[in-house]
Amino acid sequence: MSSETKQILTTDGIPLEVSLKKAEKKNKIKAFLLVAPLLFFLIITYVFPIGDMLFRSVDDKMVTQMLPKTFKAMENWDGQELPEEEVFAAFHEDFIKLVEDKREGKLSTQLNYTKNGFKSIIKKLRRASKKFEEGNYKEQIMSVHKRWADVEYWRAIQRRAPEFTGQKYLKGMDMYVNEEGKIVSVEEDRRIHRVLWLRTLEIAFFVTVFCFLMAYPIAHLLATLPMKYSNLLMICVLLPFWTSLLVRTASWMILLQQQGIVNDFFVGIGLVADDNRPEMMYNKTGSYVAMTQILLPFMVLPLYSVMKTISPSLMRAGKSLGGTPFVAFWKVYFPLTIPGIGAGCLLVFILAIGYYITPALVGGASGTLISNQIAFHMKSTLDWSFASAMGLMLLSGVLVIYWLYNKIVGIDNIKLG
Amino acid sequence: MALPKYTEPHYRIWHYIYLTICGAVFFFLIAPLFVIFPLSFNAEEFLSFSDGMKRLDPDAFSLRWYKDMIYGTKNPWGLAAKNSFIIAIFATIGSVILGTVAALGLSSRHMPYKGLIMAVLISPMIVPLIISGVAIFFFMAKAGLAATHTGIVLAHIILGTPFVVITVTATLSGFDHSVTRAAASLGSDPVNTFMKITLPLILPGVISGGLFAFVTSFDEVVVVLFLAGLENTTIPIQMWTGLREQLSPTILAVATCLIILSTLILVTAELLRRRSERLRGINR
Numbered sequence: 230m231s232s233e234t235k236q237i238l239t240t241d242g243i244p245l246e247v248s249l250k251k252a253e254k255k256n257k258i259k260a261f262l263l264v265a266p267l268l269f270f271l272i273i274t275y276v277f278p279i280g281d282m283l284f285r286s287v288d289d290k291m292v293t294q295m296l297p298k299t300f301k302a303m304e305n306w307d308g309q310e311l312p313e314e315e316v317f318a319a320f321h322e323d324f325i326k327l328v329e330d331k332r333e334g335k336l337s338t339q340l341n342y343t344k345n346g347f348k349s350i351i352k353k354l355r356r357a358s359k360k361f362e363e364g365n366y367k368e369q370i371m372s373v374h375k376r377w378a379d380v381e382y383w384r385a386i387q388r389r390a391p392e393f394t395g396q397k398y399l400k401g402m403d404m405y406v407n408e409e410g411k412i413v414s415v416e417e418d419r420r421i422h423r424v425l426w427l428r429t430l431e432i433a434f435f436v437t438v439f440c441f442l443m444a445y446p447i448a449h450l451l452a453t454l455p456m457k458y459s460n461l462l463m464i465c466v467l468l469p470f471w472t473s474l475l476v477r478t479a480s481w482m483i484l485l486q487q488q489g490i491v492n493d494f495f496v497g498i499g500l501v502a503d504d505n506r507p508e509m510m511y512n513k514t515g516s517y518v519a520m521t522q523i524l525l526p527f528m529v530l531p532l533y534s535v536m537k538t539i540s541p542s543l544m545r546a547g548k549s550l551g552g553t554p555f556v557a558f559w560k561v562y563f564p565l566t567i568p569g570i571g572a573g574c575l576l577v578f579i580l581a582i583g584y585y586i587t588p589a590l591v592g593g594a595s596g597t598l599i600s601n602q603i604a605f606h607m608k609s610t611l612d613w614s615f616a617s618a619m620g621l622m623l624l625s626g627v628l629v630i631y632w633l634y635n636k637i638v639g640i641d642n643i644k645l646g
Numbered sequence: 647m648a649l650p651k652y653t654e655p656h657y658r659i660w661h662y663i664y665l666t667i668c669g670a671v672f673f674f675l676i677a678p679l680f681v682i683f684p685l686s687f688n689a690e691e692f693l694s695f696s697d698g699m700k701r702l703d704p705d706a707f708s709l710r711w712y713k714d715m716i717y718g719t720k721n722p723w724g725l726a727a728k729n730s731f732i733i734a735i736f737a738t739i740g741s742v743i744l745g746t747v748a749a750l751g752l753s754s755r756h757m758p759y760k761g762l763i764m765a766v767l768i769s770p771m772i773v774p775l776i777i778s779g780v781a782i783f784f785f786m787a788k789a790g791l792a793a794t795h796t797g798i799v800l801a802h803i804i805l806g807t808p809f810v811v812i813t814v815t816a817t818l819s820g821f822d823h824s825v826t827r828a829a830a831s832l833g834s835d836p837v838n839t840f841m842k843i844t845l846p847l848i849l850p851g852v853i854s855g856g857l858f859a860f861v862t863s864f865d866e867v868v869v870v871l872f873l874a875g876l877e878n879t880t881i882p883i884q885m886w887t888g889l890r891e892q893l894s895p896t897i898l899a900v901a902t903c904l905i906i907l908s909t910l911i912l913v914t915a916e917l918l919r920r921r922s923e924r925l926r927g928i929n930r
Contacts, residue, residue, distance in 0.1 A: 256756035263751025264763060267744040267807060275770060275804050278781035285784070443671045450668045464912070465676040471908040471915070472679060473865045475885040476901040480678040482893060483685065488694050490681065525675055554657060583774020585868055590889050600776040607780060607872065620777040627774060 279624075286397050286618035292339050292389040295332065296323045300390040308387060311380050317367040320386075321358070328355055342396075344385035350374045397618035402426075422602070422619075429598040432516055432588075433581035437528075439521045440577045441570065444528035448569075451529075452536035466533075470526035478587050481519040485510040485591065511593030519591050524580055528573040535569030575634045579627055599623055679905060686711055686898035693893055711899040722884055723900060730880040733795060734863040737802035741859035744803065745810025746852055750844075752811070753818040764811075771808035775868040778805065783872040793875030801869050806859030813858065817851025817922070850922035857915050861908075 237245040293300065298319035306312045327333045333355055340347035350373070357373045371378040388406065399405055399412060403420040407413050414420065451459045451466070469477060484491050492506045501507060509515060539562065547557030585600040592598070599619065606616040649661055689708040690696050698706025715723050751757055752764060770778055782801045783792065791797030825847075829839040845852070867882035874883055881900065888897045 253756065256754070257758055260751045260754035260757040263754075264748045264757070264767075265751075267748035267767060267811075268763060270744060271766060271770070271804065271807075274785050274800060275778070275781065276766065278785040279773075279777070281784050282777075282781055443674070446664060447668050447671045450665075462672065465672045467912050467916070468905075468909065469675055469679065471861060471912045473882065473885075473901075473904045473908065475865070475867065475882055475889065476682070476904050477678065479885070479889055479893075479897060479901055480682050482889065483681055483693050483898075484678055486693070490694070493694075522674060522678060525671075579772060579774070583776055585776050586886070590886075600774065603776050603780065604871075607783075613780075613784075616780060620780050623774060624777050627772065631772060 279621075282617040282621055285614045286621055287393045287395060288614060289389065289394040289396075290392045292336065293392050295327060295336050295339075296320065296386070296389075298323050299386070303387050303390065306387070308384055309380075311367075311378065312383055314365070314367045316383075317370055321361070321366045321370065324354065324358065328358065340386065340389065343388055344382065346376055347382070347385075350376045350382075397615045398622065400615060401619045401622055425597075425599050425602055429582060429600075432513070432520070432596075432598060433578050433584075436517065436520045436524060436581045437574050437578045439517070440525050440528040441574060443521070444525055444532055444573065445566075445570075448529050448532035448536055451533050452539075453541065466526050466529050469522070470530070474523065474586055477523050478519060478590050481515070481522070481591055482510065485515055485518065510591050511596070513592070513596045515591035515593065516588045516596035516598075519587050520581060520584060523587060524577045527576045527580060531572040531576065532566065532569040535566055535572075539565050571634060575630065579630060582627060582630075583623065682898050682901050682905065686895060686902045688895055688898075691895065693895065693898070711895040714896045715899045715903075718896065721896065722879055723881070723896075726879050726881045726884045729795070729878060730864055730882070733798050733802060733878075733880065734860050736795075736799045737806055737863040738856050738860045740799065740803040741806035741810050742852060742856045745807040745855060745859075746814050746848075748807070749811050749814035749818060750840075753815050753821070767811050768808040770804050775805075779869040779872045782869055786873055792873055793878060795878060798870055798873050798878055798880075801873060802859075802863035802866060805866060805869065806862045809858035809862065810852070810855035813851045813855035814848060817848045821848065850918045854915055854918050854922075857911055857918075861911060 239245055239248045299316065302316040302319035303312065306316060324333065324336075327336055333351055337348045337351035340351070354370065354373050354377070357369075361369050376382050396406065401422055403415045403422045404412055405415060447462075447466070451462055454462070483489055486492070487506045487508065487510075489509075491509065492501070495501045496503050496506065509518070543561050543565070544554075544557050547561040548554060552560065582598075583600055584598060585604060588596055588598050589601050589604075592601075600623070603616050603619050603623070606612045606619070649658060653661070684699065685693060685695070687707045687709065688696065688699065689706050689710065696706055715721060748767060752760065752767075757763070782804065786792045786797040786801065789797075791800065821844075825843055826839050829843045830836075834842070865882060867880075867886050870878070870880055870883055871886070874880065881904070885897060885900065888894065
């Protein structure tokens with residue numbers, strides 16, 4: 230009762246509450262309409278394609294579509310003994326069709342991913358199938374090569390029946406599904422992807438550490454110097470930051486080559502013999518040195534912006550209360566810079582983990598990262614589904630780090646604030 | 647940063663060690679860039695300092711690699727530079743328009759799902775470039791835009807907008823919204839208000855976002871490697887090819903030009919930043 234009598238009306242007789250809500254809704258729609266063009270542009274050209282990568286990475290329709298009748302006939306096969314004549318006949322029918330379309334090569338490539346040894350026996354089968362007689366295909370196919378009489382190979386074909394597969398992800402971790410259907414690792418000397426993942430983490434981690442150790446003192450100097458000096462020194466940080474990545478990589482290629490300036494210098498001060506110049510490029514050292522210098526500004530800038538806000542009187546207060554400069558630094562100054570450290574380390578680590586250009590140019594074989602492998606499969610082997618799978622594995626790693634950062638640094642921020 | 651007179655000796659020593667470390671890091675940051683300058687004037691075909699250069703003999707220096715860059719018959723730099731500028735300019739225009747408009751919406755306090763939408767809008771900056779490259783390539787291939795300028799421009803708009811969104815949102819955070827309300831109360835329509843009131847005030851943020859977008863596009867190589875055909879070659883692509891195959895001094899001549907360009911951009915960005923700080927100082 231009382232609330233109705235107190236209800237305020239606008240000039241056109243609508244209750245104020247209703248009118249306000251309406252206005253609020255209008256404002257919401259207005260704000261959203263401004264964001265909408267960019268949002269939809271990104272969803273169509275960027276978010277969906279990343280979803281498309283997910284689809285490609287598990288898509289395995291190719292073989293399913295190449296051998297439809299075979300897989301239909303295989304439905305009743307228990308996989309213990311060699312399949313019945315019915316399966317062989319269906320396979321023969323599918324195969325003849327593939328040979329007509331000249332697609333049997335694709336089939337052999339695909340089946341070879343599952344089990345080595347299909348390439349040659351499919352070639353042999355193509356030649357032999359021209360002389361096949363009607364009926365009793367089991368005998369005829371088995372006589373082409375002894376592997377066609379091996380139940381393992383038929384099981385390998387059967388494993389390609391599903392339209393979706395996670396095997397590209399397993400391959401990215403050097404694992405596969407063996408004959409018994411168990412997930413196992415490949416032999417130790419063929420575990421190339423695990424080596425690459427570990428190396429990517431290792432290089433990204435140490436580059437982050439090096440960047441931090443180098444950036445902290447200079448960010449501190451820049452934040453405490455008087456403006457006219459710090460502006461000048463800031464150029465040393467900003468000029469590399471704005472300079473082309475390729476130019477900076479090129480300068481490292483010149484510096485680090487065997488007849489390069491760094492080696493000349495080492496010879497000059499007698500550190501190494503002239504005929505024994507060390508290789509500093511086309512290996513891990515090259516990746517470390519070049520990536521640290523290139524990513525250093527990304528560490529300096531967030532640290533600087535945080536240090537700039539810390540009042541110098543805090544350090545003075547710490548010292549006047551009896552702390553030595555080291556204690557004052559460690560107990561007062563350092564904790565205040567943690568948000569900057571978090572932001573800088575996160576940025577450098579995320580950038581380093583996905584680095585491609587610099588490792589490809591100065592890293593050689595032992596300094597390349599997972600990105601280089603992705604690019605290799607995109608451009609050379611054209612195994613796009615594998616490239617997609619590895620890309621998504623890398624992406625999920627990056628997103629986990631991002632999430633962790635939000636959680637950890639976010640909480641710390643509140644405590645310190 | 648002079649030390650007070652009463653500083654104890656071992657802190658004094660420690661202070662000088664600290665300054666030496668800082669000096670070494672600054673040297674590490676900036677020195678590699680200065681190696682390129684003298685070597686680009688090398689008269690010989692080597693990428694190290696010749697004896698003549700060490701003696702500062704004028705005959706050891708020449709402009710032959712600059713001539714080769716401009717007049718060389720087989721050199722693709724002309725086409726690459728033209729493409730790079732066209733692509734970067736259109737990508738910058740696209741990024742600035744889309745990004746500024748989106749930032750206006752994002753900094754409205756009525757914006758629903760702000761956090762989630764912001765995360766999507768800046769995702770191209772966080773996702774590793776190689777993954778963006780693969781995803782954008784799949785899209786452009788399906789849309790029939792692979793190996794076209796349009797495709798590369800669209801790709802660079804994707805990569806450039808996060809910078810514009812971030813810089814413009816930051817500028818708008820200190821923006822006094824009562825001036826737009828004042829304009830509206832005086833009878834100005836929203837578009838007019840934006841052009842006459844808001845835009846001039848946030849212009850430093852818009853331009854510095856635009857500079858970021860320009861540099862991102864001008865320097866971008868990973869995505870272009872997937873997208874470009876022979877006709878769409880850009881300066882970074884040519885440098886990439888050159889550095890992989892054969893390091894010729896012509897590349898250093900190009901690199902020198904790029905360093906000069908980035909110096910110009912740096913100076914512009916710095917002037918803008920200071921201007922914006924000054925303006926805000928007056929406002930307060």
